[in-house]
Amino acid sequence: MTLPIERFVELSSVEETKRLGERIFITKFQSPRIAAKVSAGQFVMLSFGNMLDPFLPRAFSVCDVVGESLSLFYVAVGKGTSLLSELEIGDSVMLNGPLGRGFPEATSGETVWIIVGGSGMAIIPIVTKSLNRSDTKYKVFAGARNARQLVHFDLVSSVDATDDGSTGYHGTVVDLVKSLAPKEIPNKIFACGPTPMLANVQKDFGSMVPTYLSVEAPMACGMGFCQGCPVKKKGSSECYLACKDGPVFRSDEIDFGRSSHSK
Ligand SMILES: Cc1cc2nc3c(=O)[nH]c(=O)nc-3n(C[C@H](O)[C@H](O)[C@H](O)COP(=O)(O)OP(=O)(O)OC[C@H]3O[C@@H](n4cnc5c(N)ncnc54)[C@H](O)[C@@H]3O)c2cc1C
Ligand code: FES
Missing domain, CATH: 3.40.50.80 (Nucleotide-binding domain of ferredoxin-NADP reductase (FNR) module)
Known part of the structure; x- marks a missing residue:
């Protein structure tokens, strides 16, 4: 029997953004339900609420989880990532995840x-x-x-x-x-x-x-619907x-x- 995959669409507020290098940022979100379920290598689709531009969500690998928070690491190369880097503490985005198949479990001693x-x-x-x-x-x-x-x-x-x-x-x-x-x-x-x-x-x-x-x-839906x-x-x-x-x-x-x- 295939067990249902637990996935959430969660309004997630920015807790902190740090600049780590040239156009490189890490943003931490309060996102308790996704943080509790994500495993290494899975990703989230991030959308900017009801904004029309960018219209499509962007995919991001989950970088880290600490308690009820998860972090996304990104290079600000275009519209979505530049907007993300400019969000202020308390601003919210919609995160959909955890999505996809991550890395396999490793064995002790390997x-x-x-x-x-x-x-x-x-x-x-x-x-x-x-x-x-x-x-x-x-x-x-x-x-x-x-x-x-x-x-x-x-x-x-x-x-x-x-x-x-x-x-x-x-x-x-x-x-x-x-x-x-x-x-x-x-x-x-x-x-x-x-x-x-x-x-x-x-x-x-x-x-x-x-x-x-x-x-x-390139991903538009992140869930197998658009075939993109x-x-x-x-x-x-x-x-x-x-x-x-x-x-x-x-x-x-x-x-x-x-x-x-x-x-
Ligand atoms: C499963 C998955 C996981 C991902 N994880 C991450 C992640 O953890 N961190 C992250 O930064 N991105 C990640 N991406 C890529 C991310 O979804 C965006 O495509 C990327 O960040 C650019 O979005 P944008 O809206 O800023 O750029 P757009 O406005 O969509 O694109 C602007 C221009 O930048 C170019 N471009 C797009 N991506 C790059 C790039 N990486 N380097 C140079 N030029 C680029 C495009 O070709 C386009 O010309 C992931 C993608 C997938 C599918
Ligand atoms: S992004 Fe994979 S099917 Fe839509």
């Missing part, structure tokens, strides 16, 4: 490598807290264009790479991880970031290590829906062909 780039850094707090609870060892590898776009979270250390070499390894985060393997091999890899990064993680590690990729496809977020199934002409079947897929389930969109 080692997980977490590879993130750009806004994919959002998953670091929630994933590392979940791995701490299951007593799983992990290493975080974080990539950004430059030092100003690289973010560090409290209590989590990362091995860093920047495209311009302004801090950490000079090159992509996938090249950084390749420089360590095969001397070290984890039991699992979790990755979140731009599609070219995920495609390289799939190519370089997918056949070597159980690898889980959190994909970003196709991700090509590997070895098939059919597609998954990123919002319902993902956003986390096992690397051997998907193909970054023409139906997968880049960030």
Whole structure:
């Protein structure tokens, strides 16, 4: 029997917004029902109440949960994220979630490598807290264009790479991880970031290590209704829906062909 998935549409008020880097913010919302149910890798759809512009909700991975609050980490690149960064304490948005399939549970004693780039850094707090609870060892590898776009979270250390070499390894985060393997091999890899990064993680590690990729496809509904977020199934002409079947897929389930969109 399939159990009903608990999902809520919750009016959520802003508790705090912090600027973490160049155009990078984290906003904390009072959202008790979603915070109580979300797991690592799941997302919410955020809408700005009755505003017509932006009309469509935006998807955000849940970054962290503390008590009845949840945080969203975002790069202010367009209309939705700029508006979000300008909200004041006490302003409200509508959050719909938790949505989608997150990362799998890890087993005590396993080692997980977490590879993130750009806004994919959002998953670091929630994933590392979940791995701490299951007593799983992990290493975080974080990539950004430059030092100003690289973010560090409290209590989590990362091995860093920047495209311009302004801090950490000079090159992509996938090249950084390749420089360590095969001397070290984890039991699992979790990755979140731009599609070219995920495609390289799939190519370089997918056949070597159980690898889980959190994909970003444009989403209008987030719940499997609009068919707007196709991700090509590997070895098939059919597609998954990123919002319902993902956003986390096992690397051997998907193909970054023409139906997968880049960030
Ligand atoms: C499952 C899922 C989880 C997501 N989680 C996060 C998250 O945790 N944090 C986050 O910041 N975003 C996340 N996104 C992306 C997010 O939904 C928005 O698309 C993105 O933040 C831009 O929204 P916007 O309204 O500001 O930009 P829009 O006004 O929709 O777009 C403006 C322009 O910015 C470009 N653009 C869009 N996204 C990016 C980007 N990431 N980098 C550079 N240019 C871009 C667009 O191509 C467009 O030209 C996620 C998406 C999905 C599907
Ligand atoms: S966003 Fe509507 S089906 Fe996935």
